[in-house]
Structure formats: C-alpha cells, structure tokens
Amino acid sequence: VGEVVSMGTLLAFATVSAGVLVLRYTQPSLNRPFRVRAAIIICPLGALTCLYLFWQAFQENWEVMLGWTLIGVVIYAVYGYHHSKLRRAS
Structure with missing residues (x-):
C-alpha cells in the first residue's frame, strides 16, 4: 500500500510542478507571494524527476x-x- 501511496504522491508533485509553469504563462497577473527563481528550469526538472520515479514502480x-x-x-x-x-x- 505504501508504494501505491508514493506513486500517487509523485504524480501529484509532477502535476504541481507543471501547473506552476503553466500558470506563470497563462495568468501572469496572479498574486504570487512566493516566487520560484529559474522556474523555466526548476519546474520541468521537478516534474520529470517525479515522473521518472513514478515509472520505476x-x-x-x-x-x-x-x-x-x-x-x-x-x-x-x-x-x-x-x-x-x-x-x-x-
């Protein structure tokens, strides 16, 4: 059961990483109390890392x-x- 929960968590983290990047370009005027430096690099790397671990199950x-x-x-x-x-x- 723990492995399946980890898979779900990795999928959620990958979705959040992709969502941060999408929102940055689709809604640039949103209030952002927390900024991610170099999001164009960090977000895809985070999503790809999570998806890689997800596929290794x-x-x-x-x-x-x-x-x-x-x-x-x-x-x-x-x-x-x-x-x-x-x-x-x-």
Whole structure:
C-alpha cells in the first residue's frame, strides 16, 4: 500500500510542478507571494524527476494504482452526474 501511496504522491508533485509553469504563462497577473527563481528550469526538472520515479514502480503496484484510479474515476463520474448544477438547470 505504501508504494501505491508514493506513486500517487509523485504524480501529484509532477502535476504541481507543471501547473506552476503553466500558470506563470497563462495568468501572469496572479498574486504570487512566493516566487520560484529559474522556474523555466526548476519546474520541468521537478516534474520529470517525479515522473521518472513514478515509472520505476513495480508492475504489481501499477496494477493496484490502475485499479484504484479506475474506481475513483467511476465514483467521480457517477457523483458528478447526479450532483451537477448544469444538469439540474436543463
């Protein structure tokens, strides 16, 4: 279980690293109380490092991660469909 949690954490860290870089260019006027120096280098390196470690997991961990991800997607889709404000409005 610990390995699967680590895989999820690495994926989250990679997403955050990519998100910081994307936001820097798509919304440059956002308030940034914390600045990352050389973000053009740091963010991709952080994301690539996390993804490299993510891909190094054992096959059995991949199977568990995929299974839990599919279960989560199904729950998210069913819940979202039934509680959608857009669906209620139409």
